[in-house]
Amino acid sequence: MSGIPGPVGITAYGAYVPMTRLPLSLIGGRPARDGGPEKAVADYDEDAVTMAVTAAVDCLTGVDRSAVDALYFASTTYPLREKQGAALVAKALDLRRDVATQDHAGSLRAGTAALESALHAVAAGAHRLVLVVASDCRMGAPRGALEAKLGDGAVAFLVGGAPIARFEAQAAVADELQDVWRIEGEPFTHTWEDRFAVQEGYTPNLVAAVRALFGRSGRAPQDFAKAALYAPDARSLGGVVRQLGLKPEQIQDGLFGRLGNTGTPYALMLLAQALETARPGDRLLVASYGDGAHALAFETTSAIEALPPRRGVSWHLARHRPLASYDTYLRARGLDPKEWESGADLGLSATIRFRERDADIAFLAARCTSCGLLHFPKQRVCYRCFEKDAWEPFRLSDQQGRLLSYTFDYFFPASEPPTIMVMTEVAGCRVQVQMANIRPDDVALDMPVEYVFRKIHDAGGKPNYFWKASPIQ
Amino acid sequence: MSESIRDKVAVVGVGACQFGENWDQSREDMIVDAAYEAYADAGIDDPQRRIEAVFAGAVYPREGSAEIAEALKLFGKPVSLVSDYCQTGTDAFRFGVFAVACGMYDTVLVVGFDKPKDRGVSGPSVNFDRVRGLPATPAGWFSLCAARYFQTFGAGREDLARIAVKNHHNGTLAPKSMLKKEITVEEALSARIISWPFGLYDCAAQSDGAAACVLTRADLAKTFRDDPVLVKAVSIAVAEHPQRDPEFDFLGWKPTQYAAKDAYAQAGISEPFRQLDVVQLHDCFTLTELLSYEDLGLCKKGEAKEHVAAGTFELTGELPVNTDGGLKTFGHPTGATGVRMIYENALQLQGRAGPRQVQGASLALSHNIGGPPTTCGIAILGRD
Numbered sequence: 102m103s104g105i106p107g108p109v110g111i112t113a114y115g116a117y118v119p120m121t122r123l124p125l126s127l128i129g130g131r132p133a134r135d136g137g138p139e140k141a142v143a144d145y146d147e148d149a150v151t152m153a154v155t156a157a158v159d160c161l162t163g164v165d166r167s168a169v170d171a172l173y174f175a176s177t178t179y180p181l182r183e184k185q186g187a188a189l190v191a192k193a194l195d196l197r198r199d200v201a202t203q204d205h206a207g208s209l210r211a212g213t214a215a216l217e218s219a220l221h222a223v224a225a226g227a228h229r230l231v232l233v234v235a236s237d238c239r240m241g242a243p244r245g246a247l248e249a250k251l252g253d254g255a256v257a258f259l260v261g262g263a264p265i266a267r268f269e270a271q272a273a274v275a276d277e278l279q280d281v282w283r284i285e286g287e288p289f290t291h292t293w294e295d296r297f298a299v300q301e302g303y304t305p306n307l308v309a310a311v312r313a314l315f316g317r318s319g320r321a322p323q324d325f326a327k328a329a330l331y332a333p334d335a336r337s338l339g340g341v342v343r344q345l346g347l348k349p350e351q352i353q354d355g356l357f358g359r360l361g362n363t364g365t366p367y368a369l370m371l372l373a374q375a376l377e378t379a380r381p382g383d384r385l386l387v388a389s390y391g392d393g394a395h396a397l398a399f400e401t402t403s404a405i406e407a408l409p410p411r412r413g414v415s416w417h418l419a420r421h422r423p424l425a426s427y428d429t430y431l432r433a434r435g436l437d438p439k440e441w442e443s444g445a446d447l448g449l450s451a452t453i454r455f456r457e458r459d460a461d462i463a464f465l466a467a468r469c470t471s472c473g474l475l476h477f478p479k480q481r482v483c484y485r486c487f488e489k490d491a492w493e494p495f496r497l498s499d500q501q502g503r504l505l506s507y508t509f510d511y512f513f514p515a516s517e518p519p520t521i522m523v524m525t526e527v528a529g530c531r532v533q534v535q536m537a538n539i540r541p542d543d544v545a546l547d548m549p550v551e552y553v554f555r556k557i558h559d560a561g562g563k564p565n566y567f568w569k570a571s572p573i574q
Numbered sequence: 575m576s577e578s579i580r581d582k583v584a585v586v587g588v589g590a591c592q593f594g595e596n597w598d599q600s601r602e603d604m605i606v607d608a609a610y611e612a613y614a615d616a617g618i619d620d621p622q623r624r625i626e627a628v629f630a631g632a633v634y635p636r637e638g639s640a641e642i643a644e645a646l647k648l649f650g651k652p653v654s655l656v657s658d659y660c661q662t663g664t665d666a667f668r669f670g671v672f673a674v675a676c677g678m679y680d681t682v683l684v685v686g687f688d689k690p691k692d693r694g695v696s697g698p699s700v701n702f703d704r705v706r707g708l709p710a711t712p713a714g715w716f717s718l719c720a721a722r723y724f725q726t727f728g729a730g731r732e733d734l735a736r737i738a739v740k741n742h743h744n745g746t747l748a749p750k751s752m753l754k755k756e757i758t759v760e761e762a763l764s765a766r767i768i769s770w771p772f773g774l775y776d777c778a779a780q781s782d783g784a785a786a787c788v789l790t791r792a793d794l795a796k797t798f799r800d801d802p803v804l805v806k807a808v809s810i811a812v813a814e815h816p817q818r819d820p821e822f823d824f825l826g827w828k829p830t831q832y833a834a835k836d837a838y839a840q841a842g843i844s845e846p847f848r849q850l851d852v853v854q855l856h857d858c859f860t861l862t863e864l865l866s867y868e869d870l871g872l873c874k875k876g877e878a879k880e881h882v883a884a885g886t887f888e889l890t891g892e893l894p895v896n897t898d899g900g901l902k903t904f905g906h907p908t909g910a911t912g913v914r915m916i917y918e919n920a921l922q923l924q925g926r927a928g929p930r931q932v933q934g935a936s937l938a939l940s941h942n943i944g945g946p947p948t949t950c951g952i953a954i955l956g957r958d
Binding site: 449450453457460461474476477478484485505506507508509510511512513514519520522524529530531533535541546557558560565566567 | 697700702703704705706707708709711713714717718719720721722725766767768769770771814817818819820822824
């Protein structure tokens with residue numbers, strides 16, 4: 102193996118922020134006000150996996166998916182302790198069967214760690230193109246100190262040659278202290294007293310890592326156009342910025358009171374937002390924190406000007422739906438008491454899911470190679486020309502559809518009933534799905550839709566995924 | 575078709591248990607009530623000797639054919655069990671008709687039954703055994719035609735409400751219906767939404783029930799009773815899945831269109847609206863009734879709402895539909911429903927329908943449509 106010729110770095114980025122927001126005033130029982138502080142919260146049908154898929158789809162805009170050699174998935178909230186998340190994300194993205202997949206977990210530094218691993222893998226020639234996805238959906242205990250600070254989101258980067266942002270250097274420090282943690286089986290993240298966590302954990306570690314980066318890269322604070330820095334809150338960020346000798350205009354907005362601290366993807370989402378407006382030759386640094394700190398430096402290239410348009414962080418932040426009540430938030434996160442606790446049943450048949458994974462996870466239809474008619478799900482015999490077993494796969498997840506009909510179901514469990522069920526037409530075939538990101542009053546015949554990966558239910562005590570339609574804004 | 579089924583088989587006895595939330599009745603209780611009423615209606619007092627075969631229908635059977643044989647103590651003879659969505663009862667009837675028509679048996683029993691009220695929930699079951707196509711409830715399946723149909727033909731929830739009001743009224747006149755309550759259009763429109771545009775009154779109730787009939791060869795019919803009813807047609811058709819069919823237009827359901835064409839050909843009917851005197855059609859939801867008027871050819875596509883407004887299908891109208899209150903007031907114990915409609919049509923043809931009698935009825939159609947929907951069953955009965 103030998104490294105690919107020329108510089109290595111980020112070749113594309115994408116991001117995802119859920120449309121639903123919790124106005125922070127609702128936590129204290131006060132009414133929401135326009136423009137007040139809020140945080141992004143995953144809807145009832147979203148989790149770290151669905152958000153990762155959506156961010157990755159954004160990142161893959163204009164990219165031939167068969168060129169992706171590896172997928173690294175970083176999260177502290179992937180729902181399963183044993184069973185890989187990256188393989189699931191790769192299937193939902195319809196990546197190659199021989200894609201190399203890795204999960205990175207256990208620390209909020211997992212995102213930058215995955216990114217660094219990808220950069221090294223490409224530099225070493227192990228892979229030509231690596232997709233790195235970081236996603237988290239962390240919860241603070243209801244009405245606890247952390248709840249208002251944490252937000253949900255995801256980010257994705259492609260790492261390869263001919264980058265839009267050339268990798269310059271990285272530096273890390275490790276530390277051992279119990280400031281932020283979550284025990285196996287616990288739904289909520291815990292912290293020790295925040296003054297301890299900031300004074301002995303966050304601040305000295307982040308400063309040490311970034312100073313080490315300055316040393317390794319030979320750059321000075323003033324050389325950077327933007328610094329995308331993890332921070333538990335605005336005040337703590339201010340302290341780090343002063344110690345590092347950075348100026349406020351060099352700091353990528355931490356989105357406090359808008360996004361919330363998204364954990365593993367947080368600093369990387371700020372990096373993605375910096376890339377949205379970066380000019381060729383800008384130096385960017387990103388630093389994450391968790392049992393130590395990790396910093397990486399990049400320099401943007403002229404290739405950034407040719408990057409196809411994408412949604413990134415800003416588009417998703419602007420798409421906005423405040424939850425109506427704190428109860429709605431509790432229901433969306435499954436924190437409301439239920440009359441019937443979900444039983445310890447086996448859940449969906451693993452063998453049926455195995456046979457149907459191309460349709461359910463990869464969202465592949467089948468095109469009749471005899472007459473061209475598209476079918477979802479795949480049939481044995483064509484509806485139109487009755488040819489038998491003449492099919493080629495056709496990916497629906499990156500197609501746009503049209504809404505043919507709809508109904509609003511008040512029985513299916515949802516945090517905010519009704520569940521919107523729609524019949525869509527996509528590339529000439531019919532697909533019946535639920536609809537996300539819309540209220541019933543806004544549903545209209547013939548409206549254009551795209552498809553998003555979502556959790557359908559928790560049968561068997563585990564998430565079960567399929568695609569939903571989402572309005573195209 | 576090589577040979578028509580018309581006039582070869584007669585219905586000589588009908589029976590039904592009381593439909594409702596039969597908390598104190600088992601399936602055995604309901605099967606026995608329905609079958610023994612049909613026996614008595616046919617003048618049969620020795621069923622173990624006279625009934626040569628049983629054709630049963632149930633969507634939630636428990637012990638296969640043994641459940642029916644055990645209940646009726648009919649042993650040493652064939653009992654077949656059909657299970658195929660809402661046309662289950664009509665299909666069991668069809669098998670019975672064909673078995674007699676082919677000469678294999680002289681006299682057979684058809685019985686349809688179901689008991690959904692042991693499940694512990696009042697509404698539809700919430701399905702968690704898959705991820706695609708959810709919520710998979712009948713209300714969700716049938717309501718998918720509403721938005722497009724409404725937009726195309728200018729119909730709306732008020733038209734549906736009028737159908738619910740009609741069927742609720744008819745149900746007050748049927749002794750064995752579950753709901754005997756008049757409602758108003760305003761009540762129907764203001765009820766809670768189940769699956770838009772269906773409010774509570776747009777949906778058939780959940781109920782327990784069983785219905786039965788005795789079939790025999792047409793040439794033997796008068797040895798049972800003086801006024802036998804003859805089978806003029808019985809048809810089942812399976813259509814393209816409306817959630818996959820690339821040509822599905824959300825304006826009508828192909829299963830009914832297919833089955834009606836076949837049934838009318840069997841019965842020699844060319845003008846169904848003029849020739850039929852009474853119709854029981856599958857009002858699982860009010861929209862199903864609205865679209866089925868058209869799919870059965872009782873009026874042109876898009877014109878159903880005008881007939882609803884004019885009262886065409888009311889008891890006093892030109893062609894009374896769902897004279898006993900339909901699924902709306904009997905509820906829909908799935909396997910029983912098709913046979914319950916045959917029970918009502920036999921009473922109508924024999925002038926035994928009391929205050930809901932359609933005067934001089936001589937040709938009656940019953941219709942079920944089921945699944946997403948994919949399948950339809952139609953039976954046409956006539957006087958001698």
